[in-house]
Amino acid sequence: MTTETSNEIFPKGVAAPSEYFTGSAWVKTLLPGDEVFNTVIAHVVFEPGARNNWHTHPGGQILIVTDGEGLYQEKGRSAQKLTKGDVVRIPPGILHWHGAAGDSRFSHIAINPGTDKGTVNWLERVTDEEYQAAG
Amino acid sequence: MTTETSNEIFPKGVAAPSEYFTGSAWVKTLLPGDEVFNTVIAHVVFEPGARNNWHTHPGGQILIVTDGEGLYQEKGRSAQKLTKGDVVRIPPGILHWHGAAGDSRFSHIAINPGTDKGTVNWLERVTDEEYQAAG
16 A cells, blocks of 8 residues: 555445535444434544534534544634544534545544434534635 | 554553453543533453453443454343444443454444443453353
8 A cells, every 4th residue: 555554444434415514525324313322423534625514513522533634623713633533522502613634534433412402503614714724 | 564454543541440351451531421421432442352241331332343353242142243343332221241352452432321320330240151152
């Protein structure tokens, strides 16, 4: 192999909805929502430069980075660089986005507890200006 | 390297308590329990042959296998072989154990939702006879 070894723990999944993502991303559901666990889990792969829209989670979210280099930003704060093994704790209602660095793929597990309160509320796109300022 | 490439997403963590584990295992806490998420997350590495005691989770547990070859068994059922990317859904109150195969390390993320109900109730050790029958 000529490229960095990838973890490739999970299959890539299905294309993320273009309405809520800028660039290409892939979502593999690991645990669908149900009343027993009240939790949804997915693995998400972002191609370089890809990111999701600004959004909130009514029950909060935990990200666990599995590969690559990425970004996480809460509204009104500086973006945070993420790499393999990082854990991000996103409290309920916090407006934020996440995605890949401009020059790297990025993968994380996303864990959404408290799905009886809702899973996600999508808002506007992260503009190119916002994205470039973050990186 | 002469061995299979490991994911090594997380540091190994601290030694698992010998009271509840047979053989060597390592626990890295990824999300401590709190009232916001009501969820505890850890990464666990089992050395070959290591396993935890029979136990139950009052809020259930989800395992996500990150590396190696392992085993999962519910009381009264055949053991299930596990490999990278597998997800195990363990409902509340189900008596079970998990651990490494005899000839492989084994690593998983363990997600415990509903920790307001409790996290884990430990029971007796998995005997060598039970372990050998499972593998």
